[in-house]
Amino acid sequence: MTEEGQEATVKTTCPYCGVGCGVLANVAADGNVTVKGDPDHPANFGRLCSKGSALAETLSLSDRLLYPQIGDKQASWDQALDLIASKFAATIEEHGPDSVAFYVSGQILTEDYYVANKLMKGYIGSANIDTNSRLCMASSVAGHRRAFGSDTVPGTYEDLELADLIVLVGSNLAWCHPVIFQRIEAAKRENPALRVVVVDPRRTATCELADLHLALKPDTDVALFNGLLSFLSDVDGLDRSFIDQHTHGFEAALAEAGPLDMAKVAEQTGLSVRDLATFYTMVARTEKTVTVYSQGVNQSVVGTDKVNAIINTHLATGRIGRAGMGPFSITGQPNAMGGREVGGLANMLAAHMAIENPEHRQLVQDFWQSPKMARRQGLKAVDMFGAVRDGRIKAIWIMATNPVDSLPAADEVALALKHCPFVVVSDVSTEVDTLPYAHVSLPAAAWGEKNGTVTNSERRISRQRRFLDLPGEARADWRALCEVAKRMGFAEGFNYAGVDEVFAEHAALSAHQNDGTRDFDIGAFADIGQQDYDDLTPVQWPARAGEPKRDSRFFAGGGFFTKDRKANFVAVETTAPARRQRAYPFVLNTGRIRDQWHTMTRTAKTARLSSHIAEPFAEIHPEDAAAIGLGDAELVEVKSPHGRVVVRALVSEKAQKGSVFVPMHWTDQFASKGRVDAVVSPDTDLFSGQPGSKFTPVALMPVSCSWYGFAVLRDKPEGIPADYWALAQAPGGWRVELAGLGQDDLKEMACALLPGDTDEAAFLSYEDGGEGVQRLALWDNGDLVATFFFAPEPVAVSRQWAASLLETKAENTIERYRVLAGRPAADRPDPGAIVCSCFQIGVNQITAAAGQGAATVDAIGSVLKAGTNCGSCRSEIKSLLDGLNDKETADVDIAQAG
Known part of the structure; x- marks a missing residue:
C-alpha cells in the first residue's frame, strides 16, 4: 500500500510452502507490482521458486469475492455477522458447544489462527477447531509429542548445509520446497563429500541430486528404519551415553525392530540387499546426518509410526540438536507451524500446551479469563466432516481452505455440506468449489492485503505485510472473528485495537508460567507495540524475554519436554501395507507438482505457471499401461470405492509398477473430472488423524474416446x-x-x-x-x-x-x-514442451543447445538462461541432458555392434 504517486518496496513473506521465503514487493507509482526474493531473509537469501517468482502475476481481482453474501444476495457486513453470531449462538444453546465447528487453514496468519482458537476453545467451550494442516503434518506433530513430549522441530535449515549426509524421505524437495532443494544443491557443490539419499517409491525430480535412490514399496518406511536401528546396534553405531542419560525405552524399541535380517527387510521394502547395505552403512559411518521427511511420511495411516521410526535412529545415535544433524519435518503450508503454535489443531491448546493436561487447560483459561474451556480434544478434520454429514455438527465456519476438493472422499464432504443447516465460508475467490455450499460468504483479505506473522519449518517467525489496499469490502479474518465473538457476548476477550495486540497476547501466553518447561516461548515480544511489530525482522523461536536473539537448536544435551526431561523411544511395529483388493489392484499416490499450489485459486491466474503442466494426469509405469491397453496421452479413469477421476495418461519409467501418481491441484473450475481427492480413501492414522493420501487402492481403466x-x-x-x-x-x-x-x-x-x-x-x-x-x-x-x-x-x-x-x-x-498445418513455419522454431517457466524455455531449445555443446545444466543456463532465475527446473534440465547422453551412448553401442 503506497501513497498515490509514490513507489515503495515492502518486505513480506511468500504465501506458498513452509520454506517461508522473504519477498520484496515493489509497488510502482502507477500501481504495478513486481516481486523478487529478499536477500536479507535467512530462509532464502534472495532465492524464489517459480511460484514465488510469479506472485505479482496472480494479484488479479477477476474472481475476487468483494462483498459479504447471504445466500446468493449481497449483504452488509453487519447483516452477515449478525446472522453468523445468532445462528452459532442458537445452535449452541439448543445442541451444546460441540454442535458447531471451525475448519481453518495454514493459509491464514498466526493472529487469525490465535483468535479463532481462543473463540472456539476458550469461549464457545469446544475443541471442534481443526485445520487443513491436519492433511499435511499432523503425523509429525504426533510423532514429536510421543518422542520429545512437545511438538518441537529440533534443527534449522543451516543443518542441511552443514551435513555430510542428507536423507530425504517421502520428500520431493525439487518440486515441493524448491528453495531448500537449491540450498542443498549449492551445499553439494561446495562440499563434494556431501551425499544425498532419496527414499521415495517414485523417481521424482529430486532424484537427479541423489547419490542413491531407494524406490521402496509404498508404506514400508517403518520396515526400512526399523532395519536401520537394528543395523546400528549390530555395528556398534549407537551413542550409549546419550541413550542412557537422555532417553527411555531403547531396548523395547530395538526388540520391536527385531534382529537384523537384511533379506527380510529387502523383501518387505522391495529394495535390494545391496542398496540396503549401502544406505545403512552410509548412515552408520556419517555422524552429520539429517533426515528430512515430508508428506510421503506424514500422509499415511501409519504416518506417526514412520515419524517415530526415523526419530528413533537419531536418538539412538545422539544425532540431534547439533550442527548438521537431526530429524527434520518440512511443512507443506506457509503457516502450518504458526497454526501449531496457537493450538489450531483439535487435539492441542495454544502455545504448544496439551488439551488433555488439566494444568495446561487451567493455565490457558486463567490467562484468557475465559468463561468456558474445552475439556477434551475435538474432532479432527476427516471426523469433523463425518459429524457434519451425520448431523452432530450443525454449523461450521470454513476459512481459507477448500475441503470439497482437498479432503479425502471429497464427494462425501460436498454431500455433508449440502445437508448442513448452516455453513459460513471466508474466502478470496468466487470460484472455489466449496463456496456454493455457503449460507454466508465473507470476503477475506488476500496475500498483499493483510498484516500478520507466519512461522516456517525451522521455527522462524516472519511478517506478512500489507502493500495493497483492501478491495471492495474485504476484511482480515481476525477482525471478522472478533466481530462475531462480540456479537455472541464475548466482547471483553476480543477488543483488539490492531493485529499487533493479538500477536503480543499470543507472545505473553507463550511465556506465562513457562520458565523453560515448554518449548514454545516468544515472551520477548509480550510487550511489543505497533511500531516494533511493524519493524519486526525474522526471528527464530524460542525468543525468551531477556535473552538475545539467536538461531537455536533443541536437545543436543537432552532437555526434552517430558516430565523427567528424557526422550521416549517409541517401539513401532513393522506392518505390511494394506492388501490390494482384486477389484482395485493399483495404489494411488497423490501430491504436488512444481508450478501449482493447492487448489489453484492463486497459481492458475498466470499463464506462466500453467505452461509446464496444464492438465491433470496419471503417471503410470509402461508395463501397467500395456497390461490394461492404455497408450501414452490417452485418457484413463482412476477409480476407488469413494469416487473417480478421468485424467491424461503419462506413461513413464519413473512410476513404480503397481502404483499411479495423480496431482492434487485440479478442481471443477479447471477440469471436467480431475478432483483426485474424491478418489482418496478417508482412512486415517490412529494417533494423528491424518489421512493416508499416498495409499489408496484403485482400479485403472482406459477411456475409449471417439x-x-x-x-x-x-x-x-x-x-x-x-x-x-x-x-x-x-x-x-x-x-x-x-x-x-x-x-x-x-x-x-x-x-x-x-x-x-x-x-x-x-x-x-x-x-x-x-x-x-x-x-x-x-x-x-x-x-x-x-x-x-x-x-x-x-x-x-x-x-x-x-x-x-x-x-x-x-x-x-x-x-x-x-x-x-498444425506446426510452426520454418522461420518460427517450436520451443517444445516448457521446462523453464521463468524464461519459457522448452525441450526443443534445450536439446538444440545441448547439440551445440551445452552439455551441463550451468552451460544451458549460460546459453538460454533456463534454470538461472528460480532454479526450480534445474533437476529437469539435468534429467533431459542425462537422457540425451544415454541415447548418444546407446547409438554408439548400436553402431559398434553393427
Whole structure:
C-alpha cells in the first residue's frame, strides 16, 4: 500500500510452502507490482521458486469475492455477522458447544489462527477447531509429542548445509520446497563429500541430486528404519551415553525392530540387499546426518509410526540438536507451524500446551479469563466432516481452505455440506468449489492485503505485510472473528485495537508460567507495540524475554519436554501395507507438482505457471499401461470405492509398477473430472488423524474416446460441452484440452466454446476425412480469436507454439492457412514442451543447445538462461541432458555392434 504517486518496496513473506521465503514487493507509482526474493531473509537469501517468482502475476481481482453474501444476495457486513453470531449462538444453546465447528487453514496468519482458537476453545467451550494442516503434518506433530513430549522441530535449515549426509524421505524437495532443494544443491557443490539419499517409491525430480535412490514399496518406511536401528546396534553405531542419560525405552524399541535380517527387510521394502547395505552403512559411518521427511511420511495411516521410526535412529545415535544433524519435518503450508503454535489443531491448546493436561487447560483459561474451556480434544478434520454429514455438527465456519476438493472422499464432504443447516465460508475467490455450499460468504483479505506473522519449518517467525489496499469490502479474518465473538457476548476477550495486540497476547501466553518447561516461548515480544511489530525482522523461536536473539537448536544435551526431561523411544511395529483388493489392484499416490499450489485459486491466474503442466494426469509405469491397453496421452479413469477421476495418461519409467501418481491441484473450475481427492480413501492414522493420501487402492481403466481436441481461445469459455476437458490460462487467452466419447459435431463444439453466435462458415478449416483430422481457426483483423485441432487420437500439435499464436498477428491469408498445418513455419522454431517457466524455455531449445555443446545444466543456463532465475527446473534440465547422453551412448553401442 503506497501513497498515490509514490513507489515503495515492502518486505513480506511468500504465501506458498513452509520454506517461508522473504519477498520484496515493489509497488510502482502507477500501481504495478513486481516481486523478487529478499536477500536479507535467512530462509532464502534472495532465492524464489517459480511460484514465488510469479506472485505479482496472480494479484488479479477477476474472481475476487468483494462483498459479504447471504445466500446468493449481497449483504452488509453487519447483516452477515449478525446472522453468523445468532445462528452459532442458537445452535449452541439448543445442541451444546460441540454442535458447531471451525475448519481453518495454514493459509491464514498466526493472529487469525490465535483468535479463532481462543473463540472456539476458550469461549464457545469446544475443541471442534481443526485445520487443513491436519492433511499435511499432523503425523509429525504426533510423532514429536510421543518422542520429545512437545511438538518441537529440533534443527534449522543451516543443518542441511552443514551435513555430510542428507536423507530425504517421502520428500520431493525439487518440486515441493524448491528453495531448500537449491540450498542443498549449492551445499553439494561446495562440499563434494556431501551425499544425498532419496527414499521415495517414485523417481521424482529430486532424484537427479541423489547419490542413491531407494524406490521402496509404498508404506514400508517403518520396515526400512526399523532395519536401520537394528543395523546400528549390530555395528556398534549407537551413542550409549546419550541413550542412557537422555532417553527411555531403547531396548523395547530395538526388540520391536527385531534382529537384523537384511533379506527380510529387502523383501518387505522391495529394495535390494545391496542398496540396503549401502544406505545403512552410509548412515552408520556419517555422524552429520539429517533426515528430512515430508508428506510421503506424514500422509499415511501409519504416518506417526514412520515419524517415530526415523526419530528413533537419531536418538539412538545422539544425532540431534547439533550442527548438521537431526530429524527434520518440512511443512507443506506457509503457516502450518504458526497454526501449531496457537493450538489450531483439535487435539492441542495454544502455545504448544496439551488439551488433555488439566494444568495446561487451567493455565490457558486463567490467562484468557475465559468463561468456558474445552475439556477434551475435538474432532479432527476427516471426523469433523463425518459429524457434519451425520448431523452432530450443525454449523461450521470454513476459512481459507477448500475441503470439497482437498479432503479425502471429497464427494462425501460436498454431500455433508449440502445437508448442513448452516455453513459460513471466508474466502478470496468466487470460484472455489466449496463456496456454493455457503449460507454466508465473507470476503477475506488476500496475500498483499493483510498484516500478520507466519512461522516456517525451522521455527522462524516472519511478517506478512500489507502493500495493497483492501478491495471492495474485504476484511482480515481476525477482525471478522472478533466481530462475531462480540456479537455472541464475548466482547471483553476480543477488543483488539490492531493485529499487533493479538500477536503480543499470543507472545505473553507463550511465556506465562513457562520458565523453560515448554518449548514454545516468544515472551520477548509480550510487550511489543505497533511500531516494533511493524519493524519486526525474522526471528527464530524460542525468543525468551531477556535473552538475545539467536538461531537455536533443541536437545543436543537432552532437555526434552517430558516430565523427567528424557526422550521416549517409541517401539513401532513393522506392518505390511494394506492388501490390494482384486477389484482395485493399483495404489494411488497423490501430491504436488512444481508450478501449482493447492487448489489453484492463486497459481492458475498466470499463464506462466500453467505452461509446464496444464492438465491433470496419471503417471503410470509402461508395463501397467500395456497390461490394461492404455497408450501414452490417452485418457484413463482412476477409480476407488469413494469416487473417480478421468485424467491424461503419462506413461513413464519413473512410476513404480503397481502404483499411479495423480496431482492434487485440479478442481471443477479447471477440469471436467480431475478432483483426485474424491478418489482418496478417508482412512486415517490412529494417533494423528491424518489421512493416508499416498495409499489408496484403485482400479485403472482406459477411456475409449471417439475424438481428441486441443483449442486456443482468446476469451474464456462460459461452458465446455465436451465429455472431457481441462482449462488453463495461456499468454493472451486460454488453452483447452478436449475429448469426446461419441460422434460429436466438432464444428458445433468449436462454436459452443466461443462467445456470442459464431457462424461455422466464419472459420478457416482443414479436414482430412480419411484420417478424421479437422482443424479450424477464426481471426479478427489478423488477431487470432480461436483455433481448434481435432483428431481421432491424442492431438500431437505443439501446445506452446499453438498458444503463442494469440500474441502474433496473421497479416494475410497465407499466414492464416499455415496455422491449419498444425506446426510452426520454418522461420518460427517450436520451443517444445516448457521446462523453464521463468524464461519459457522448452525441450526443443534445450536439446538444440545441448547439440551445440551445452552439455551441463550451468552451460544451458549460460546459453538460454533456463534454470538461472528460480532454479526450480534445474533437476529437469539435468534429467533431459542425462537422457540425451544415454541415447548418444546407446547409438554408439548400436553402431559398434553393427
